[in-house]
Amino acid sequence: MTDSRASAAAPPVLRVDGVDLVRDGNRILHDVSLTVRPGEHWALLGANGAGKSTLLGLLGALTHPTRGTVEVLGHRLGRVDMRQLRSYVGHVDPRHGLHTPLRVRDVVLTGLTNTVERVPRWNPTPEQTAQAERLIDLLGLGERHAARWPTLSQGERGRTLIARALMPSPRLLLLDEPATGLDVAGREQLIERIDTLQQTHPELSSVLVTHHLEELPPGTTHAMLLRDGRCLASGPVAEVLTSDQLSKCFDHPIRLTRTDGRWNVRARRASRP
Incomplete structure (x- = not known):
């Protein structure tokens, strides 16, 4: 502390x-x-x-x-x-308005663009992708990094959104x-x-x-x-x-x-x- x-x-x-x-x-x-x-x-x-x-x-x-x-x-x-x-600011709202079946990794990466959906023609750097994977592991979702949003439980969605909020290192x-x-x-x-x-x-x-x-x-x-x-x-x-x-x-x-x-x-x- x-x-x-x-x-x-x-x-x-x-x-x-x-x-x-x-x-x-x-x-x-x-x-x-x-x-x-x-x-x-x-x-x-x-x-x-x-x-x-x-x-x-x-x-x-x-x-x-x-x-x-x-x-x-x-x-x-x-x-x-x-x-x-x-x-x-990392703002986590459980009423996240995502409507497309993005994978966990892609949801987390949207924290860098501060958007709900993936930005067209935007690609993360290898370092950014590695950071997303580290946060996914930290939030206990390592085995679910390729799972799609509609298949996640409510708890998994919440932890995904926390990882997303942490992407820009707030x-x-x-x-x-x-x-x-x-x-x-x-x-x-x-x-x-x-x-x-x-x-x-x-x-x-x-x-x-x-x-x-x-x-x-x-x-x-x-x-x-x-x-x-x-x-x-x-x-x-x-x-x-x-x-x-x-x-x-x-x-x-x-x-x-x-x-x-x-x-x-x-x-x-x-x-x-």
Whole structure:
């Protein structure tokens, strides 16, 4: 893991300051601030509709804030070419809109062109192909590198998209509910590979959106709790992920435990009179 003092001294990868986001007259985010430094791995947690994916869209330079400032990799939104900036951010969306039966290797290589489909008449260099194969192996898909997209399980697709996001060697990886639709085996394989990335890419920062704490990798270092578009708590996981904080966030009595680096959530039973 990155030395905490070196991380604190390095320029932030993300800086969000006093952000509001209003859409169709509805305020979705209210005065949200967040700073992510190199080597930190954040979780954005909250109930459905709390604003998690909306905030992730700002972090990925997909949209502008209504008020406040957002800096991604040192560039302030509104003063930079958004499309170019997005090419330096690894954004993993399980709703990837691929409609052709590309092989795993070709899907991963589209991370270099920042496109969903292969660009006509574009061919990767031998070094780029070798990098794609290394990432495919790292994500546990070595035996599936020639498999076609429609034949992949949901878990295999998720890991393929992470390898794709890592192709341009980004400093920031954004994961929007990566375990959506996975069975237990697929979820555990995905979490294991994300945790491996945190060890093999020590300078990489990540932000993962979920509303299931069981989906958090053990290497998660920080968390933000969102409720109704507002930040309820933000900071190191040991300070933020507590039973009381989560009960407030989800408006339900919750008991949180952690075993072998993984979190478990249960409803807290009301005491009997």
